Amino acid sequence: MVQVAILGFGTVGSGVAEVLTKNREILARKAGQEISLKYILDTREFPGNPFEEKLTHNFEDILHDPEVKVVAECIGGATIALEFVKKLLAAGKHVATSNKEMVATHGHELLELAKAHNVNFLFEASVGGGIPVLRPLAFDLAGNEITEVAGILNGTTNYILTEMLEKDAAFDAALKEAQAMGYAERNPAADVEGLDACRKVCILSALAFGTHVYPDQVSTEGITSISAEDVEAAASAHMKVKLLGRTLRTPAGKVCSFVAPHFVPVTSQLYHVDSVFNGIVVRGNAIGEAMFYGPGAGKLPTASAVVGDMIDAVWHLKERRNLDWQEADPTAMADFADLALPYVVRTTASLAEVEAALGEATALAAGGYLLKNPVSRRAIEESGLTLLAVRPVFQ
């Protein structure tokens, strides 16, 4: 039997407690021994809650209990959670977390700390919620030279964009609907401005290319500027507007990471990822292309991923998983503005004016023009055209 603890009894933490309890027999079989929940750390009281007797307000109870081998960090943020995780790893405890902010900003440091203390630091739940994607990327596809990872990484924005298309709604109305449904927070900035997707891109990039990428190294544009005209222009070309996070190897061998609303053609599997779901495409020189699809958030799906990591840690209590990456290298990063991509521009200009400035193009609805040849965003911005929207096309 191995004893475990949960830090934080919010949505994810209570989901982890629920899965550990209701699937106890399955977990014992998969982990090779019983997994017993000993503590839940939270500052709050939960009178009458079935897990009330596991509650502690004192982190030291967990840190100094030699029976506790694996801890699920479900507090979130990169302040108190970071301090706790560092102490746990240094104390020789394995940590599983859903905390994308902490991994995106301190992943390299925490993996080094885990390595120094011969424990595992696992974070499958930090990207794609319950979808298995980080472990497949790191292990199943380890034989590949990865060329790109691209995904719909934020369910809130995907819900809003799906609503805008299906109900012919403006952004503000779709956001209100998402808030009413509980899919968007009252302060939706982290989602709609792309920060959440940006953090996930950092983690995917580090795993795909072996070098840490910090959020400020990712060109990030959210969906607040998406208009009904964008949606209309996309539809006229059998495309949908989707917020994609991407990290790819440029022809010059650099890494370029960015978050931006894209036009996604019907021929891509990502076109069919709607509502609150996430989908992540991985491209490699042996696999070609694979996609991972599922619920990108939610109590039990996220808990599924955290508990999967806890089982992995129990199975690898003594031998670490081979999971790490190098410190960030700004010189190895390419500027998104210089990356040549297929683009759609929306402009008041005529087809002839667009073609004179940017080469051959096809006119779409709502003032959109699909450029035939890849160009850089910088070239578009310096074209002298009056631009209403500049959207890369996912290919």
Next chain:
Amino acid sequence: MVQVAILGFGTVGSGVAEVLTKNREILARKAGQEISLKYILDTREFPGNPFEEKLTHNFEDILHDPEVKVVAECIGGATIALEFVKKLLAAGKHVATSNKEMVATHGHELLELAKAHNVNFLFEASVGGGIPVLRPLAFDLAGNEITEVAGILNGTTNYILTEMLEKDAAFDAALKEAQAMGYAERNPAADVEGLDACRKVCILSALAFGTHVYPDQVSTEGITSISAEDVEAAASAHMKVKLLGRTLRTPAGKVCSFVAPHFVPVTSQLYHVDSVFNGIVVRGNAIGEAMFYGPGAGKLPTASAVVGDMIDAVWHLKERRNLDWQEADPTAMADFADLALPYVVRTTASLAEVEAALGEATALAAGGYLLKNPVSRRAIEESGLTLLAVRPVFQ
């Protein structure tokens, strides 16, 4: 440095050799040490081939070489390949294979043998080609009680069905096209009669539910009976005809495994899996539903999965992965004919006659009727209706 060998220098074996060579530096980083290809076993000569110097005709060279720790079995079939794999595992060598026939018919026995000798027997490539699905099912989703696995598991039949829909072609014409494109073999029986999908269902079922399922325990129907009218009836209900392999837990707690052409609604991600691609849906009590999509066959994609297993084996040379299942238990299996599912029937009968026999229904094109309530196949066959086609609907 660890030495490895490949059995069989056909499509998959040569792909494994290629990936081991061209991605050598990446593999060394992921495996923690260099992976060096020492032998390739084949009965044939390959004069002038860049791997010619690795070739041996003598299996004993590999079996008795203590330097060889990991072997990729790429011969196929369950005769000579089985004999070799048993000897390798008994000699303490780790084995990775793409051989679905061998795993479906001898998986339990081989996993027990691997356990007895403290080595790994891995077979990610046996289902879904290059798509990471078995390891995510076994490890990432280990915290779930799995309720169903369902997938488009055979690229040849999916290509044929896609052609039938998009080109309005009959089965025979679409098969000829698939043969001309190299997607179907001259003798396409194993694909079009469902045997290939059946073997993959056996493997998925064993991993999902922990008990071996043999091919003769899987109700298997291929696509040879699919007509243009089936395709038309499906399209009229916003569905596509897809050959699905499924294994699920019945309400009575038994396991039911089957391969059959289904009507798949546009609301399912599997609807969007076309041409030679595969897609596998996994449902569990925490994740809800996830899907894994990608190339289900092909030289390099399959090699991607085999090499991923080889890296995993190198990382776990001393500590095994927790991968096993129990011997088959026929008493735990439910008969597909008794499983209540949503169905479409095609018949010469009228709506009134269909409803009198099978309850409320909606008329589709081409004599199709979508039954409102789940019924068993047995009930449909005993309904007295003149049946042209009986197709479960995937929900």
